[in-house]
Amino acid sequence: xxxxxxxxxxxxxxxxxxxxxxxxxxxxxxxxxxxxxxxxxxxxxxxxxxxxxxxxxxxxxxxxxxxxxxxxxxxxxxxxxxxxxxxxxxxxxxxxxxxxxxxxxxxxxxxxxxxxxxxxxxxxxxxxxxxxxxxxxxxxxxxxxxxxxxxxxxxxxxxxxxxxxxxxxxxxxxxxxxxxxxxxxxxxxxxxxxxxxxxxxxxxxxxxxxxxxxxxxxxxxxxxxxxxxxxxxxxxxxxxxxxxxxxxxxxxxxxxxxxxxxxxxxxxxxxxxxxxxxxxxxxxxxxxxxxxxxxxxxxxxxxxxxxxxxxxxxxxxxxxxxxxxxxxxxxxxxxxxxxxxxxxxxxxxxxxxxxxxxxxxxxxxxxxxxxxxxxxxxxxxxxxxxxxxxxxxxxxxxxxxxxxxxxxxxxxxxxxxxxxxxxxx
Numbered sequence: 540x541x542x543x544x545x546x547x548x549x550x551x552x553x554x555x556x557x558x559x560x561x562x563x564x565x566x567x568x569x570x571x572x573x574x575x576x577x578x579x580x581x582x583x584x585x586x587x588x589x590x591x592x593x594x595x596x597x598x599x600x601x602x603x604x605x606x607x608x609x610x611x612x613x614x615x616x617x618x619x620x621x622x623x624x625x626x627x628x629x630x631x632x633x634x635x636x637x638x639x640x641x642x643x644x645x646x647x648x649x650x651x652x653x654x655x656x657x658x659x660x661x662x663x664x665x666x667x668x669x670x671x672x673x674x675x676x677x678x679x680x681x682x683x684x685x686x687x688x689x690x691x692x693x694x695x696x697x698x699x700x701x702x703x704x705x706x707x708x709x710x711x712x713x714x715x716x717x718x719x720x721x722x723x724x725x726x727x728x729x730x731x732x733x734x735x736x737x738x739x740x741x742x743x744x745x746x747x748x749x750x751x752x753x754x755x756x757x758x759x760x761x762x763x764x765x766x767x768x769x770x771x772x773x774x775x776x777x778x779x780x781x782x783x784x785x786x787x788x789x790x791x792x793x794x795x796x797x798x799x800x801x802x803x804x805x806x807x808x809x810x811x812x813x814x815x816x817x818x819x820x821x822x823x824x825x826x827x828x829x830x831x832x833x834x835x836x837x838x839x840x841x842x843x844x845x846x847x848x849x850x851x852x853x854x855x856x857x858x859x860x861x862x863x864x865x866x867x868x869x870x871x872x873x874x875x876x877x878x879x880x881x882x883x884x885x886x887x888x889x890x891x892x893x894x895x896x897x898x899x900x901x902x903x904x905x906x907x908x909x910x911x912x913x914x915x916x917x918x919x920x921x922x923x924x925x926x927x928x929x930x931x932x933x934x935x936x937x938x939x940x941x942x943x944x945x946x947x948x949x950x951x952x953x954x955x956x957x958x959x960x961x962x963x964x
Contacts, residue, residue, distance in 0.1 A: 546570055549793040549946060550782040552769045552805060554580040555587040556746070556932050557924050558797035559753035560939025562762055563670055568947050572762040573789055574754065575769045575782065581751030586799055586931060588747035589822050589898040591844030591855035593835060594663040594933045595685050597710040597737045599653040600701045601908035602858075602928065603643030611640070614860075619870060621842050625861040632860055635816045638906035638963070646700075653704040655909055655957035659927075659934035659941075661709075664741030666936035671749060674756035679749045685740030686836040688720065688731040694839050695733055702735075712737050726830045728882050731838065742835045744848045746932055765789065769798070771808040772921065779920035793946050794921045800863065800901035802911075802925040806960065810917030814963040815926055817901040819859040821867075823876040824896040828852035830885025841878050852886075854879045863901060872897035904928040912941060912958035922946060923960040 547570050551558045554576035565572050578584040614624045624632065643649050668680045689695045695702070705712075715723060715734035723734070743749050758764050767786040772779060772794065781788040796805045800817040807813075825831075831852040836845050843856030854875040859868065876895055880886050905911065905926040915921035924942045927934050937953060944951035 545948070547793045547946060548791045549573070549795065550575060550789050550791045551795045551797055552782065553797035553799060553802075553925070554750070554754050554764070555585045555797065555799050556750050556935035557799070557927065557938050558795070559750050559757065560670060560935045561795050561797055561924060561942045562757045563673070563753055564939040564943035565946060566757055566760045566762060568943050570946065572757065573765060573791065574757065574762055575765045575767060575784060575789070577766060577768045579751070580754035580764075581747040581749070583747070583898060585747070585750065586820070586900045586902050587750045589820065589855065589900040590746055590932050591822070592742045592744065592746060592846040592848065592853060592932070593685060593844055594667055594680070594741040594743060595737065596660045596663050596739050596933070597685070597705045598660055598930045598933055599656040599708050599710070600704050601643055601649050601652040601656075602904075603639050603906070603908065604649055604700060605643060605645060607643055608640045611636070618868065619874060621856065622858040623860070625859070625865065628861050628865070631862065632816065635814055635906055638814055642907035649700075649704065650707065652908055653708055656930065657708040658953045659910070659937045660930060661937075663933040663936065664739070667741070667743065670753060670936055674752045676749060676752040679744050679752070680741060681744060682741040683834050684736050684738045685742070686715070686724070686832070686834045687735045687839060688724070688727065688836055689733045689839040690730055692733045695735060698839065710737060724832055724834065724836070726883050726885050727832065728884060736834070740835075742846055743932065769805060771805070772917075774918060777918050779918050792920060795924050795942055795946070796921065797924045799925055799931070800903040802903060802923070806911070806915070806923060809915035809921045809923070811915055811923070811960045812963065813911055813923075813926070813960055814906050815911070816860065816904050817863050818904040818928060819861055819867075820855065820900055820902050821857045821872040821875060822853055822855035822898045823872045823879070824851050824853050824898070825876065825879060825886065825890065826851040826894045826896065828886060830883040838882060841882070843875060843878065845879065845882070852879060867899040869897055872899065902928050902931065910934065910938065910958050911960040912938060913955045913960055914945065916961060
Protein backbone atom coordinates (compact mmCIF):
# COMPACT_ATOMS: atom_id res chain seq x y z
CA UNK A 540 0.00 0.00 0.00
CA UNK A 541 1.18 3.55 -0.79
CA UNK A 542 1.63 6.29 1.73
CA UNK A 543 -1.42 8.32 2.70
CA UNK A 544 -1.49 11.83 1.21
CA UNK A 545 -0.09 14.54 3.47
CA UNK A 546 -2.62 16.46 5.53
CA UNK A 547 -2.69 20.20 4.90
CA UNK A 548 -4.19 23.25 6.54
CA UNK A 549 -6.34 24.68 3.74
CA UNK A 550 -8.23 27.96 3.54
CA UNK A 551 -11.14 27.93 1.09
CA UNK A 552 -12.06 31.46 0.02
CA UNK A 553 -15.75 31.47 -0.80
CA UNK A 554 -18.71 29.38 0.36
CA UNK A 555 -20.79 29.13 -2.78
CA UNK A 556 -21.39 25.73 -4.32
CA UNK A 557 -17.79 25.40 -5.52
CA UNK A 558 -16.24 26.39 -2.19
CA UNK A 559 -18.70 24.22 -0.26
CA UNK A 560 -17.96 21.18 -2.45
CA UNK A 561 -14.21 21.79 -2.20
CA UNK A 562 -14.45 21.97 1.59
CA UNK A 563 -16.47 18.74 1.73
CA UNK A 564 -13.95 16.84 -0.40
CA UNK A 565 -10.94 18.24 1.49
CA UNK A 566 -12.43 17.14 4.80
CA UNK A 567 -13.08 13.67 3.39
CA UNK A 568 -9.38 13.52 2.47
CA UNK A 569 -8.34 14.36 6.03
CA UNK A 570 -7.26 17.99 5.59
CA UNK A 571 -7.87 20.78 8.11
CA UNK A 572 -10.20 23.32 6.53
CA UNK A 573 -11.08 26.96 7.13
CA UNK A 574 -13.76 28.68 5.03
CA UNK A 575 -13.88 32.44 4.42
CA UNK A 576 -17.26 33.90 3.44
CA UNK A 577 -18.37 37.46 4.27
CA UNK A 578 -22.08 36.68 3.88
CA UNK A 579 -24.27 33.81 4.97
CA UNK A 580 -23.42 30.59 3.10
CA UNK A 581 -26.23 29.93 0.65
CA UNK A 582 -27.43 33.52 1.06
CA UNK A 583 -28.87 35.79 -1.62
CA UNK A 584 -25.48 37.40 -2.27
CA UNK A 585 -24.26 34.20 -3.91
CA UNK A 586 -24.77 33.11 -7.50
CA UNK A 587 -25.43 29.63 -6.10
CA UNK A 588 -28.57 30.92 -4.38
CA UNK A 589 -30.30 32.24 -7.46
CA UNK A 590 -29.35 29.93 -10.30
CA UNK A 591 -31.76 27.95 -12.44
CA UNK A 592 -31.58 24.78 -10.29
CA UNK A 593 -30.49 22.52 -13.18
CA UNK A 594 -27.93 19.74 -12.86
CA UNK A 595 -27.54 19.23 -16.57
CA UNK A 596 -24.87 16.87 -17.95
CA UNK A 597 -25.77 18.30 -21.35
CA UNK A 598 -24.68 21.89 -20.63
CA UNK A 599 -21.59 21.50 -22.79
CA UNK A 600 -22.51 24.22 -25.30
CA UNK A 601 -20.38 27.35 -24.81
CA UNK A 602 -21.98 30.78 -24.73
CA UNK A 603 -19.94 31.96 -27.71
CA UNK A 604 -20.53 30.21 -31.05
CA UNK A 605 -19.64 30.98 -34.67
CA UNK A 606 -21.36 34.09 -36.03
CA UNK A 607 -21.91 35.66 -32.61
CA UNK A 608 -20.04 38.84 -33.61
CA UNK A 609 -22.92 39.77 -35.93
CA UNK A 610 -25.22 39.98 -32.91
CA UNK A 611 -23.09 42.32 -30.78
CA UNK A 612 -24.77 45.51 -32.14
CA UNK A 613 -28.12 44.03 -31.15
CA UNK A 614 -26.84 43.29 -27.63
CA UNK A 615 -25.98 46.98 -27.33
CA UNK A 616 -29.23 48.19 -28.86
CA UNK A 617 -31.68 46.08 -26.82
CA UNK A 618 -31.29 46.58 -23.05
CA UNK A 619 -33.97 43.95 -22.38
CA UNK A 620 -32.79 41.20 -24.75
CA UNK A 621 -31.72 37.78 -23.44
CA UNK A 622 -28.10 38.97 -23.65
CA UNK A 623 -27.60 42.69 -23.13
CA UNK A 624 -24.55 44.95 -22.79
CA UNK A 625 -24.77 48.32 -21.06
CA UNK A 626 -23.18 51.02 -23.22
CA UNK A 627 -21.38 52.71 -20.32
CA UNK A 628 -19.61 49.44 -19.46
CA UNK A 629 -18.43 48.70 -22.99
CA UNK A 630 -14.97 50.36 -22.75
CA UNK A 631 -14.06 48.23 -19.73
CA UNK A 632 -15.68 45.12 -21.20
CA UNK A 633 -14.06 45.38 -24.65
CA UNK A 634 -10.97 43.15 -24.07
CA UNK A 635 -13.12 40.40 -22.55
CA UNK A 636 -15.71 40.77 -25.30
CA UNK A 637 -13.09 40.37 -28.03
CA UNK A 638 -11.88 37.15 -26.38
CA UNK A 639 -15.50 36.04 -26.01
CA UNK A 640 -16.23 36.39 -29.72
CA UNK A 641 -12.94 34.74 -30.70
CA UNK A 642 -13.49 31.81 -28.34
CA UNK A 643 -16.47 30.70 -30.41
CA UNK A 644 -15.04 31.73 -33.75
CA UNK A 645 -14.91 28.24 -35.31
CA UNK A 646 -16.66 24.91 -35.00
CA UNK A 647 -13.36 23.37 -33.91
CA UNK A 648 -13.03 25.80 -31.02
CA UNK A 649 -16.53 25.18 -29.69
CA UNK A 650 -16.06 21.42 -30.04
CA UNK A 651 -12.90 21.63 -27.92
CA UNK A 652 -14.73 23.67 -25.27
CA UNK A 653 -17.60 21.18 -25.19
CA UNK A 654 -15.16 18.28 -24.73
CA UNK A 655 -13.52 20.13 -21.84
CA UNK A 656 -16.85 20.89 -20.14
CA UNK A 657 -18.15 17.32 -20.36
CA UNK A 658 -16.00 15.78 -17.57
CA UNK A 659 -17.10 18.50 -15.12
CA UNK A 660 -20.76 17.83 -15.91
CA UNK A 661 -20.87 14.06 -16.38
CA UNK A 662 -22.77 12.34 -13.55
CA UNK A 663 -23.61 15.74 -12.01
CA UNK A 664 -26.88 14.58 -10.37
CA UNK A 665 -25.18 11.51 -8.86
CA UNK A 666 -22.23 13.52 -7.59
CA UNK A 667 -24.51 16.06 -5.94
CA UNK A 668 -26.75 13.39 -4.48
CA UNK A 669 -23.72 11.90 -2.76
CA UNK A 670 -22.72 15.28 -1.26
CA UNK A 671 -26.31 16.10 -0.28
CA UNK A 672 -26.86 12.70 1.35
CA UNK A 673 -23.74 13.11 3.46
CA UNK A 674 -25.08 16.48 4.64
CA UNK A 675 -28.52 15.03 5.40
CA UNK A 676 -30.36 16.82 2.59
CA UNK A 677 -30.64 14.16 -0.11
CA UNK A 678 -34.25 15.24 -0.66
CA UNK A 679 -33.01 18.48 -2.26
CA UNK A 680 -31.62 16.60 -5.28
CA UNK A 681 -34.16 15.19 -7.71
CA UNK A 682 -33.62 13.20 -10.91
CA UNK A 683 -36.69 13.73 -13.09
CA UNK A 684 -34.77 14.54 -16.25
CA UNK A 685 -34.62 17.90 -18.04
CA UNK A 686 -37.00 18.86 -20.83
CA UNK A 687 -36.50 21.33 -23.68
CA UNK A 688 -39.70 22.35 -25.47
CA UNK A 689 -40.13 23.84 -28.95
CA UNK A 690 -42.99 25.22 -31.05
CA UNK A 691 -42.19 22.46 -33.51
CA UNK A 692 -39.56 20.02 -34.67
CA UNK A 693 -38.18 22.58 -37.13
CA UNK A 694 -37.24 24.83 -34.20
CA UNK A 695 -35.31 21.95 -32.63
CA UNK A 696 -33.52 21.30 -35.92
CA UNK A 697 -32.65 25.00 -36.22
CA UNK A 698 -30.54 24.61 -33.07
CA UNK A 699 -28.56 21.81 -34.71
CA UNK A 700 -25.09 22.90 -33.56
CA UNK A 701 -25.99 22.75 -29.86
CA UNK A 702 -27.52 19.28 -30.15
CA UNK A 703 -24.64 18.09 -32.31
CA UNK A 704 -22.20 19.13 -29.58
CA UNK A 705 -24.24 17.23 -27.02
CA UNK A 706 -24.42 14.11 -29.17
CA UNK A 707 -20.66 14.21 -29.82
CA UNK A 708 -20.10 14.23 -26.06
CA UNK A 709 -22.24 11.25 -25.24
CA UNK A 710 -25.49 13.01 -24.34
CA UNK A 711 -28.58 11.06 -25.30
CA UNK A 712 -32.14 12.27 -25.41
CA UNK A 713 -35.68 11.14 -26.12
CA UNK A 714 -37.83 13.02 -28.63
CA UNK A 715 -41.31 13.84 -27.30
CA UNK A 716 -44.02 14.31 -29.98
CA UNK A 717 -46.96 16.65 -29.45
CA UNK A 718 -49.48 14.17 -28.06
CA UNK A 719 -47.03 12.78 -25.53
CA UNK A 720 -45.91 16.29 -24.60
CA UNK A 721 -49.53 17.20 -23.80
CA UNK A 722 -49.77 14.19 -21.47
CA UNK A 723 -46.41 14.83 -19.88
CA UNK A 724 -46.91 18.57 -19.37
CA UNK A 725 -50.67 19.24 -19.35
CA UNK A 726 -50.28 22.76 -17.94
CA UNK A 727 -47.89 23.93 -20.68
CA UNK A 728 -49.17 26.36 -23.29
CA UNK A 729 -50.24 24.62 -26.47
CA UNK A 730 -47.86 26.67 -28.64
CA UNK A 731 -45.23 24.04 -27.75
CA UNK A 732 -45.63 20.93 -29.88
CA UNK A 733 -42.28 19.14 -29.59
CA UNK A 734 -39.95 18.25 -26.73
CA UNK A 735 -36.55 16.71 -26.05
CA UNK A 736 -35.93 14.96 -22.72
CA UNK A 737 -32.43 14.38 -21.31
CA UNK A 738 -33.22 11.60 -18.86
CA UNK A 739 -29.88 11.70 -17.03
CA UNK A 740 -30.49 15.31 -15.96
CA UNK A 741 -31.52 16.36 -12.48
CA UNK A 742 -32.14 19.47 -10.43
CA UNK A 743 -31.81 20.95 -6.96
CA UNK A 744 -35.06 22.15 -5.42
CA UNK A 745 -33.36 24.70 -3.13
CA UNK A 746 -29.82 25.67 -4.21
CA UNK A 747 -29.33 28.17 -1.39
CA UNK A 748 -30.49 25.70 1.23
CA UNK A 749 -28.27 23.02 -0.30
CA UNK A 750 -25.14 25.18 -0.13
CA UNK A 751 -25.96 26.22 3.44
CA UNK A 752 -26.38 22.56 4.43
CA UNK A 753 -23.03 21.60 2.89
CA UNK A 754 -21.26 24.36 4.82
CA UNK A 755 -23.08 23.52 8.06
CA UNK A 756 -22.03 19.90 7.62
CA UNK A 757 -18.43 20.95 6.97
CA UNK A 758 -18.43 22.99 10.19
CA UNK A 759 -19.89 20.01 12.08
CA UNK A 760 -16.96 17.95 10.75
CA UNK A 761 -14.44 20.43 12.08
CA UNK A 762 -14.13 23.19 9.47
CA UNK A 763 -13.75 26.73 10.76
CA UNK A 764 -16.05 29.36 9.21
CA UNK A 765 -14.72 32.93 9.17
CA UNK A 766 -17.29 35.62 8.34
CA UNK A 767 -14.89 38.09 6.78
CA UNK A 768 -13.43 38.98 3.38
CA UNK A 769 -10.10 37.76 2.01
CA UNK A 770 -7.81 40.49 0.69
CA UNK A 771 -4.63 38.69 -0.36
CA UNK A 772 -1.87 36.29 0.60
CA UNK A 773 1.30 36.23 2.67
CA UNK A 774 4.09 34.34 0.92
CA UNK A 775 7.45 33.23 2.20
CA UNK A 776 9.40 32.78 -1.00
CA UNK A 777 7.32 30.46 -3.15
CA UNK A 778 5.38 29.01 -0.21
CA UNK A 779 2.07 30.18 1.19
CA UNK A 780 2.15 31.30 4.83
CA UNK A 781 -1.30 32.81 5.35
CA UNK A 782 -4.43 34.22 3.76
CA UNK A 783 -4.93 37.90 4.57
CA UNK A 784 -8.42 39.05 5.55
CA UNK A 785 -10.14 42.16 6.86
CA UNK A 786 -10.10 40.46 10.29
CA UNK A 787 -6.40 39.54 10.19
CA UNK A 788 -4.38 36.69 8.76
CA UNK A 789 -5.28 33.01 8.78
CA UNK A 790 -2.22 30.79 8.80
CA UNK A 791 -2.27 27.90 6.36
CA UNK A 792 -0.12 26.02 3.87
CA UNK A 793 -2.70 25.76 1.06
CA UNK A 794 -5.52 27.99 -0.19
CA UNK A 795 -8.31 27.77 -2.75
CA UNK A 796 -9.75 30.82 -4.52
CA UNK A 797 -13.46 30.04 -4.95
CA UNK A 798 -14.93 33.53 -4.68
CA UNK A 799 -16.87 33.39 -7.94
CA UNK A 800 -17.19 36.68 -9.81
CA UNK A 801 -15.18 38.39 -7.05
CA UNK A 802 -12.09 36.24 -7.63
CA UNK A 803 -10.20 38.48 -10.06
CA UNK A 804 -8.30 40.59 -7.51
CA UNK A 805 -7.36 37.52 -5.49
CA UNK A 806 -6.16 35.83 -8.67
CA UNK A 807 -3.95 38.84 -9.38
CA UNK A 808 -2.56 38.63 -5.85
CA UNK A 809 -1.69 35.02 -6.65
CA UNK A 810 0.19 36.08 -9.78
CA UNK A 811 -2.42 35.53 -12.49
CA UNK A 812 -4.25 38.07 -14.65
CA UNK A 813 -7.39 36.17 -15.56
CA UNK A 814 -10.11 37.23 -17.98
CA UNK A 815 -13.12 37.17 -15.67
CA UNK A 816 -16.38 39.09 -15.94
CA UNK A 817 -19.74 39.01 -14.24
CA UNK A 818 -22.66 37.75 -16.28
CA UNK A 819 -25.46 39.26 -14.24
CA UNK A 820 -28.34 36.78 -14.09
CA UNK A 821 -31.90 37.27 -12.84
CA UNK A 822 -34.68 35.10 -11.56
CA UNK A 823 -38.35 35.54 -10.75
CA UNK A 824 -40.10 33.36 -8.20
CA UNK A 825 -43.89 33.03 -8.31
CA UNK A 826 -44.73 31.98 -4.77
CA UNK A 827 -47.27 29.19 -4.41
CA UNK A 828 -47.70 28.94 -8.17
CA UNK A 829 -50.98 27.30 -9.19
CA UNK A 830 -49.50 26.00 -12.43
CA UNK A 831 -46.10 25.02 -13.77
CA UNK A 832 -44.03 22.21 -15.26
CA UNK A 833 -43.93 18.68 -13.88
CA UNK A 834 -40.39 18.29 -15.24
CA UNK A 835 -37.85 21.12 -15.12
CA UNK A 836 -37.98 22.60 -18.60
CA UNK A 837 -36.54 25.23 -20.89
CA UNK A 838 -38.65 26.81 -23.65
CA UNK A 839 -36.66 27.31 -26.85
CA UNK A 840 -38.19 30.75 -27.36
CA UNK A 841 -37.27 31.86 -23.85
CA UNK A 842 -33.86 30.32 -23.09
CA UNK A 843 -34.67 30.26 -19.38
CA UNK A 844 -35.13 27.48 -16.85
CA UNK A 845 -38.57 26.80 -15.37
CA UNK A 846 -38.53 24.71 -12.20
CA UNK A 847 -41.19 24.01 -9.60
CA UNK A 848 -39.68 24.31 -6.12
CA UNK A 849 -41.24 23.99 -2.66
CA UNK A 850 -41.64 27.79 -2.58
CA UNK A 851 -43.12 28.10 -6.05
CA UNK A 852 -42.16 28.42 -9.70
CA UNK A 853 -38.63 29.71 -10.35
CA UNK A 854 -37.89 31.21 -13.75
CA UNK A 855 -34.17 31.93 -14.17
CA UNK A 856 -32.12 33.28 -17.02
CA UNK A 857 -30.99 36.46 -18.77
CA UNK A 858 -27.43 37.63 -19.31
CA UNK A 859 -26.47 41.24 -18.66
CA UNK A 860 -22.90 42.51 -18.97
CA UNK A 861 -22.71 45.58 -16.78
CA UNK A 862 -20.08 44.91 -14.10
CA UNK A 863 -20.23 44.26 -10.38
CA UNK A 864 -21.32 47.72 -9.25
CA UNK A 865 -24.25 48.67 -11.52
CA UNK A 866 -27.76 48.69 -10.07
CA UNK A 867 -30.11 45.86 -11.11
CA UNK A 868 -32.51 46.41 -13.99
CA UNK A 869 -35.59 44.78 -12.50
CA UNK A 870 -37.44 45.01 -15.81
CA UNK A 871 -35.32 42.01 -16.83
CA UNK A 872 -36.79 39.98 -13.97
CA UNK A 873 -40.27 41.17 -14.88
CA UNK A 874 -39.70 39.74 -18.37
CA UNK A 875 -39.11 36.33 -16.79
CA UNK A 876 -42.33 36.60 -14.77
CA UNK A 877 -44.34 37.72 -17.80
CA UNK A 878 -42.95 34.86 -19.89
CA UNK A 879 -44.13 32.37 -17.28
CA UNK A 880 -47.61 33.89 -17.30
CA UNK A 881 -47.96 33.25 -21.04
CA UNK A 882 -46.39 29.78 -20.79
CA UNK A 883 -48.72 28.36 -18.12
CA UNK A 884 -52.33 29.46 -18.73
CA UNK A 885 -53.30 28.19 -15.28
CA UNK A 886 -51.41 31.02 -13.59
CA UNK A 887 -53.43 34.12 -12.60
CA UNK A 888 -53.22 36.89 -15.20
CA UNK A 889 -52.57 39.46 -12.47
CA UNK A 890 -50.21 38.57 -9.64
CA UNK A 891 -50.05 40.80 -6.57
CA UNK A 892 -46.52 42.04 -5.78
CA UNK A 893 -46.32 40.01 -2.58
CA UNK A 894 -46.56 36.80 -4.62
CA UNK A 895 -43.47 37.53 -6.74
CA UNK A 896 -39.81 37.68 -5.68
CA UNK A 897 -37.06 39.02 -7.92
CA UNK A 898 -33.33 38.33 -7.63
CA UNK A 899 -30.16 39.40 -9.42
CA UNK A 900 -26.72 37.87 -8.97
CA UNK A 901 -23.26 37.59 -10.52
CA UNK A 902 -22.21 34.56 -12.54
CA UNK A 903 -18.39 34.37 -12.80
CA UNK A 904 -17.78 34.20 -16.54
CA UNK A 905 -14.69 33.60 -18.63
CA UNK A 906 -14.74 34.39 -22.36
CA UNK A 907 -14.34 30.73 -23.36
CA UNK A 908 -17.01 29.35 -20.96
CA UNK A 909 -14.39 27.24 -19.16
CA UNK A 910 -13.62 27.71 -15.46
CA UNK A 911 -10.23 28.54 -14.00
CA UNK A 912 -9.03 25.50 -12.07
CA UNK A 913 -5.39 24.90 -11.29
CA UNK A 914 -2.30 26.10 -9.40
CA UNK A 915 -1.45 29.79 -9.25
CA UNK A 916 1.66 31.27 -10.85
CA UNK A 917 2.97 32.78 -7.62
CA UNK A 918 2.89 29.48 -5.75
CA UNK A 919 1.41 26.02 -6.33
CA UNK A 920 0.07 26.27 -2.77
CA UNK A 921 -2.80 28.42 -4.10
CA UNK A 922 -5.38 26.75 -6.37
CA UNK A 923 -7.88 28.64 -8.54
CA UNK A 924 -11.49 27.35 -8.64
CA UNK A 925 -13.98 29.82 -10.17
CA UNK A 926 -15.32 31.08 -13.49
CA UNK A 927 -17.96 28.39 -14.14
CA UNK A 928 -20.47 30.78 -15.72
CA UNK A 929 -23.80 29.05 -16.31
CA UNK A 930 -22.67 25.64 -15.05
CA UNK A 931 -21.48 26.48 -11.54
CA UNK A 932 -24.07 24.42 -9.72
CA UNK A 933 -23.87 21.44 -12.06
CA UNK A 934 -20.06 21.43 -12.23
CA UNK A 935 -19.51 22.30 -8.57
CA UNK A 936 -19.33 18.73 -7.28
CA UNK A 937 -16.78 17.55 -9.86
CA UNK A 938 -14.75 20.72 -9.30
CA UNK A 939 -14.64 19.96 -5.59
CA UNK A 940 -13.14 16.55 -6.27
CA UNK A 941 -10.66 17.91 -8.82
CA UNK A 942 -9.41 20.63 -6.48
CA UNK A 943 -9.08 18.18 -3.57
CA UNK A 944 -6.97 15.94 -5.81
CA UNK A 945 -4.72 18.87 -6.72
CA UNK A 946 -4.34 19.92 -3.08
CA UNK A 947 -3.57 16.34 -2.03
CA UNK A 948 -1.00 15.79 -4.76
CA UNK A 949 -3.04 13.01 -6.38
CA UNK A 950 -3.37 12.43 -10.09
CA UNK A 951 -6.83 13.92 -10.74
CA UNK A 952 -9.53 11.86 -12.37
CA UNK A 953 -10.27 14.94 -14.53
CA UNK A 954 -7.46 16.51 -16.55
CA UNK A 955 -7.16 20.14 -15.32
CA UNK A 956 -5.15 21.34 -18.34
CA UNK A 957 -8.09 22.89 -20.27
CA UNK A 958 -8.98 25.03 -17.23
CA UNK A 959 -5.51 26.50 -16.69
CA UNK A 960 -5.74 29.99 -15.16
CA UNK A 961 -2.64 30.92 -17.19
CA UNK A 962 -4.36 30.36 -20.56
CA UNK A 963 -5.20 34.07 -20.91
CA UNK A 964 -1.58 35.23 -20.64
